[in-house]
Structure formats: structure tokens, C-alpha cells
Amino acid sequence: MDTSRTPPTGTGYSRRSQDIEPFHVMSLLARAQALEQAGHDVIHLEIGEPDFTTAAPIVRAGQAALAAGHTRYTAA
Numbered sequence: 481m482d483t484s485r486t487p488p489t490g491t492g493y494s495r496r497s498q499d500i501e502p503f504h505v506m507s508l509l510a511r512a513q514a515l516e517q518a519g520h521d522v523i524h525l526e527i528g529e530p531d532f533t534t535a536a537p538i539v540r541a542g543q544a545a546l547a548a549g550h551t552r553y554t555a556a
């Protein structure tokens with residue numbers, strides 16, 4: 481029997497998994513929902529997928545950027 485494993489933490493997840501940074505957009509969503517519940521008008525742009533296609537000028541700009549070799553990440 482392997483006794484070198486990390487003992488359970490009570491959550492069902494390993495201790496190492498608790499070191500993973502949270503998905504920050506979820507805290508942003510919670511804040512937006514709290515603002516809505518407080519009566520503020522909120523336009524949600526934090527999560528989801530649009531129900532429309534990308535505008536043609538944006539598609540062309542993306543294609544041009546890819547063709548020009550702009551395929552790197554932004555500066556950190």
C-alpha cells in the first residue's frame with residue numbers, strides 16, 4: 481500500500497490543487513451580480529459567448545495581423 485500520498489483535505493481535492501489561482505472572471509461576475517442586486521444597471525462583458533458573428537472589419541484586421549506575423553503574446 482502506498483502511504484506517500486497526500487492525505488485528504490476534506491474537500492475531495494488534493495492540497496496542491498488548492499494552490500491553483502482562481503479564475504478571476506468569476507469574482508468579477510459576482511461583483512457585477514451584486515451591483516445588479518443593488519439596483520445598478522450592468523452590461524455583462526465578463527463571461528459568455530456572443531450570439532452574433534464577428535464583424536467583417538474585425539475579421540479582416542485579424543487576418544491581416546496573422547499574415548503579418550503578429551502571433552506572439554503581449555508583454556507580461
